[in-house]
Amino acid sequence: MSTNGKYALITGATSGIGYELALLFAKDQYNLVIVSRDEQQLEVRAQEFRQHGVEVVTIAKDFFNREETLSVYDEVKSKGITIDVLVNDAGQGVYGLFQDNELDRELDIIELNISAVVILTKLFLKDMVAANSGKILNLASIASKLPGPWQAVYHGTKAFVFSFSEALREELKETEITVTALLPGVTDTDFFNKADMNSSKAVQDEDAKADPAGVAKDGYEALMAGKDKVISGLKNKVQIGMSNITPDSMVAHNMNEMQKPVDAK
Numbered sequence: 001m002s003t004n005g006k007y008a009l010i011t012g013a014t015s016g017i018g019y020e021l022a023l024l025f026a027k028d029q030y031n032l033v034i035v036s037r038d039e040q041q042l043e044v045r046a047q048e049f050r051q052h053g054v055e056v057v058t059i060a061k062d063f064f065n066r067e068e069t070l071s072v073y074d075e076v077k078s079k080g081i082t083i084d085v086l087v088n089d090a091g092q093g094v095y096g097l098f099q100d101n102e103l104d105r106e107l108d109i110i111e112l113n114i115s116a117v118v119i120l121t122k123l124f125l126k127d128m129v130a131a132n133s134g135k136i137l138n139l140a141s142i143a144s145k146l147p148g149p150w151q152a153v154y155h156g157t158k159a160f161v162f163s164f165s166e167a168l169r170e171e172l173k174e175t176e177i178t179v180t181a182l183l184p185g186v187t188d189t190d191f192f193n194k195a196d197m198n199s200s201k202a203v204q205d206e207d208a209k210a211d212p213a214g215v216a217k218d219g220y221e222a223l224m225a226g227k228d229k230v231i232s233g234l235k236n237k238v239q240i241g242m243s244n245i246t247p248d249s250m251v252a253h254n255m256n257e258m259q260k261p262v263d264a265k
Contacts, residue, residue, distance in 0.1 A: 009033040009076065009083045009124070011063070011116070012090030014041040017139065017184065020216030021087055026052040033057045033076060033083065036090065057081065063090055063116040064108045073123035085135045085223070086124045088117045088161075093154035106153045113157035117164070125168075125177070132176050137223045138165045140181040142236045146243055149256035162229075169228050178226040182219035185236035 008025045012018035013034035022032055026049040034049075036042055039060040046056040059075055061068040076083060091113045094105050121136060128134030141155075144162035148155025165181040172179060215232045222230035231237045243251045 004029045005031070006084040007031045007033060007081050008085040008087060009035065009120075010087040010089060011035045011120070012139075013087075014038060014045050016089075017182075017212045017216050017219070018087070018089035019045065020213045021089060021137075021220060022049060024216060024220045025085070026054050026056075029054060030085065031055040031057075031081075033059060033081060035059045035061055035072060037062045063112045066111065066115060066119070069116045069119045070123075072120060082127060082131075083124050084133070085137070086120060086128075087137045087139075088120060089137075089139045090116065091139055091157075093151055095150060097150065098152045101153070109153055110157055113154070114160050117161055121164075121168070128177050129172075129175065134177045135223055135226075136165075136168070136177070136179045137219060138162075138179070138181050139219075140165065140183045140229075142183050142185045142231060142240055144181075144183060145240050146255055147248065147252040148259065149252060150259040166228065178223075180219070180223045180227055181229040182215070182222065182232065183229060183236070183240075184215040184219075184232045185239070 008022075008030040010018055010022045010025070010032065013022040013032070014036045018036075022034055022045070025032060029052070031054050032046075032049055034042060034045060034056060035058075037060060039058070042058040042060055046058050049056045057076075057079060059072060061072055063069050092109055094101055094109055098106075117138060121138075125134070125136070128136075138161050140162040141158040143151065143155040144158035144160075146155065162181050162183070165179050169179040218230050218232040231240055246254075
């Protein structure tokens with residue numbers, strides 16, 4: 001058991017930004033509830049996090065399946081655990097022209113990136129409101145502020161997450177509960193493999209990929225400070241700033257040029 005006795009629930013905690021966030025919480029003596037699909041990988045990470053002297057509970061669930069998502073809350077409560085911090089990190093994308101992509105795959109992305117976030121936030125927020133205490137960190141993306149040709153559904157889901165986070169924050173402003181959105185750009189994670197996106201111009205430049213540990217640190221610090229959002233990385237801040245004063249059609253065209261396959265004309 002950790003010294004502060006608090007629990008953070010983190011989805012997608014076995015790799016990438018989610019893993020780095022879990023590590024930061026463990027180092028700060030938060031007990032962890034980590035959720036992902038891969039039971040074996042969860043246990044590997046749990047052993048690692050426990051080295052920081054915290055309790056780690058693993059829950060293997062597939063967020064493409066709504067019933068499994070809904071069951072997370074009951075499983076946590078059955079263990080007598082109260083969640084102090086909720087981190088909705090799990091998310092995937094799918095790369096390609098919308099007209100060509102498989103509908104089922106895109107609906108799975110919506111289920112994971114939107115429905116799971118709504119379900120977990122709804123269920124755990126009720127307890128936070130009752131206690132008038134809690135923090136929520138939602139993984140948005142700079143994609144939430146930009147139209148995304150070749151990733152139309154992914155960008156759409158992240159726009160939802162960002163808008164949802166901002167609205168919730170306003171609704172909760174008279175409480176002691178804070179909601180923070182983390183907006184990273186291209187980050188060196190397994191996201192692009194899962195999205196079949198390695199042919200995209202946007203991911204060909206290895207030097208342009210952010211370190212997930214740095215992104216997690218930005219998000220963690222913003223969460224602990226109670227900020228509404230943080231855009232991770234100077235380059236991404238500049239890109240979003242420029243997009244705010246550029247016509248939407250031009251932003252979409254520029255993103256199309258950035259994201260289309262290297263061998264596309």
